[in-house]
Amino acid sequence: MMAGPGLKERMTTSTFDRNAMRQEVLESLDRRFSTRGILRMRLQRRLHRALFWLEMRVLFTLKRVVDLGASLFLIALTLPVFVPARIFSWMGRYPMLDRARRAGRWLRVFDRLTFTCPDTLWGGFLRRSGLRILPVFLNILGGDMSFIGPRCCAPEELDPADREVRRRSSVRPGLICSWWIRNRSNIAYDTEFSVDREYVDHAGLKTDIGIALRAIPAVLYGQGVDVAPDRIRMLGIPINNLTMDEALDEVMRSLEGTEGRQVCFVNADCANIAYRNADYWRRLNSAAVVLADGIGMKLAGRMLKKNVRENVNGTDMLPRLLDRLKRAGHRLYLLGAKPGVAEDVRQYIEENHPGVTVCGTRHGYFNDEEEAEVVNGIREARADLLLVAFGAPQQDLWIGQHLEALGVKVAMGVGGLFDFYSGRIPRAPLWMREAGFEWLYRFICEPRRMWRRYFVGNFVFLWRVMLEKLGAKMDHFERRRRPR
Numbered sequence: 001m002m003a004g005p006g007l008k009e010r011m012t013t014s015t016f017d018r019n020a021m022r023q024e025v026l027e028s029l030d031r032r033f034s035t036r037g038i039l040r041m042r043l044q045r046r047l048h049r050a051l052f053w054l055e056m057r058v059l060f061t062l063k064r065v066v067d068l069g070a071s072l073f074l075i076a077l078t079l080p081v082f083v084p085a086r087i088f089s090w091m092g093r094y095p096m097l098d099r100a101r102r103a104g105r106w107l108r109v110f111d112r113l114t115f116t117c118p119d120t121l122w123g124g125f126l127r128r129s130g131l132r133i134l135p136v137f138l139n140i141l142g143g144d145m146s147f148i149g150p151r152c153c154a155p156e157e158l159d160p161a162d163r164e165v166r167r168r169s170s171v172r173p174g175l176i177c178s179w180w181i182r183n184r185s186n187i188a189y190d191t192e193f194s195v196d197r198e199y200v201d202h203a204g205l206k207t208d209i210g211i212a213l214r215a216i217p218a219v220l221y222g223q224g225v226d227v228a229p230d231r232i233r234m235l236g237i238p239i240n241n242l243t244m245d246e247a248l249d250e251v252m253r254s255l256e257g258t259e260g261r262q263v264c265f266v267n268a269d270c271a272n273i274a275y276r277n278a279d280y281w282r283r284l285n286s287a288a289v290v291l292a293d294g295i296g297m298k299l300a301g302r303m304l305k306k307n308v309r310e311n312v313n314g315t316d317m318l319p320r321l322l323d324r325l326k327r328a329g330h331r332l333y334l335l336g337a338k339p340g341v342a343e344d345v346r347q348y349i350e351e352n353h354p355g356v357t358v359c360g361t362r363h364g365y366f367n368d369e370e371e372a373e374v375v376n377g378i379r380e381a382r383a384d385l386l387l388v389a390f391g392a393p394q395q396d397l398w399i400g401q402h403l404e405a406l407g408v409k410v411a412m413g414v415g416g417l418f419d420f421y422s423g424r425i426p427r428a429p430l431w432m433r434e435a436g437f438e439w440l441y442r443f444i445c446e447p448r449r450m451w452r453r454y455f456v457g458n459f460v461f462l463w464r465v466m467l468e469k470l471g472a473k474m475d476h477f478e479r480r481r482r483p484r
């Protein structure tokens with residue numbers, strides 16, 4: 001049997017019967033909102049909630065079983081450390097365990113256990129090897145904690161009156177949490193609480209497996225934010241050794257100033273360019289702020305024993321910078337990339353960071369004759385902050401040449417940033433960034449352009465860092481051999 005014309009069709013036909021339509025709508029409303037309809041709806045909602053609850057219960061029970069099994073196994077495995085710890089503490093008459101008050105599930109307070117590390121050979125061994133955390137397996141066995149969960153924090157940090165805090169405390173805190181992984185990978189730019197909320201929103205087996213896998217590289221070669229000097233020098237480049245927050249503070253302070261200041265991001269590729277391009281090297285040496293960008297700089301810092309505090313790159317900085325710009329009311333100009341790209345970035349900013357004033361955009365493909373017009377355009381737009389995306393070293397040399405004429409307070413070279421935020425080039429997934437493999441992702445996206453940069457450039461960079469390290473060692477020996 002052929003189906004009759006649909007409601008929409010009948011509305012557009014000339015035989016449209018208004019009364020019949022009204023009748024039909026009334027009947028459908030009646031069906032939905034009759035006592036039976038309402039009961040059915042309520043029942044469906046309850047069933048849905050009960051199923052969700054059941055699923056969560058199964059997941060939590062499964063997780064608890066895994067926690068119990070794994071903690072028992074690990075305690076058995078690490079008994080050879082527990083026994084000497086007991087003996088040494090008894091001999092030295094100090095407590096075997098340190099206790100720190102922590103908030104557990106439903107904000108129940110418990111003592112988080114670690115081995116006491118006295119100032120002895122044994123204490124030093126426990127501290128350096130990381131074995132001091134072993135007693136935490138007892139917390140996991142007892143049900144205070146889980147292997148994976150949100151951050152295990154002090155009760156004072158959590159306000160029980162806050163609804164979000166109560167929601168967060170519906171799961172056990174974890175020995176490993178997303179924030180810890182990001183901190184070790186130097187990409188912990190979000191607040192601890194928002195990372196915890198992200199975990200609770202996506203709690204489940206898949207999330208936990210993901211965190212467990214992502215923890216492996218973080219444990220193997222991750223490193224937290226270091227205590228290190230504010231300024232360091234690597235391969236002849238002066239670096240302002242700042243964390244992301246400190247760098248943002250510095251930019252905002254510069255925006256309040258009267259003089260134009262240049263901010264440069266330097267990664268391993270930039271360091272290679274500066275090695276052979278004297279103009280660029282001089283520019284980096286005279287810029288107001290130079291920030292270490294990428295895992296390569298981190299690695300170089302570690303090799304040279306000049307710890308780089310954090311990987312501060314423009315792409316991660318932008319959303320945070322926009323938030324601050326909005327509050328301070330500064331004007332932003334976007335210059336660079338292919339025609340249309342800066343416009344798309346403006347659209348991204350308007351949609352995601354309303355309140356930020358983008359006072360102008362322009363693409364980065366202009367010739368020498370058009371240069372004066374570009375500079376005047378930026379000056380007339382009365383921009384406070386200028387982002388220039390021409391790639392290194394052109395962007396930094398261009399800024400250095402025109403900084404005064406531009407009339408801006410801060411100008412930053414941001415490389416391929418516009419291509420990311422306009423959606424032209426996808427950003428590496430979080431797990432790849434956490435593992436320090438963003439470069440690999442960029443190579444996969446643009447192999448032809450990137451192979452030389454990554455597969456030749458990175459090795460050349462590390463080789464030069466090695467030479468600098470050897471040079472520093474030779475100088476050290478020379479100085480020691482010199483007669484006093």
Ligand code: UDP
Pocket residue numbers: 336337338363364365366389390391392414415416417418419
């Ligand atoms: N670009 C430009 N003008 C030019 C050459 C390049 O605006 O004359 C843009 C290009 O479209 C790209 C950016 O500069 O958006 C360079 O990105 P790249 O990834 O090379 O920069 P990196 O972050 O690697 O320094």
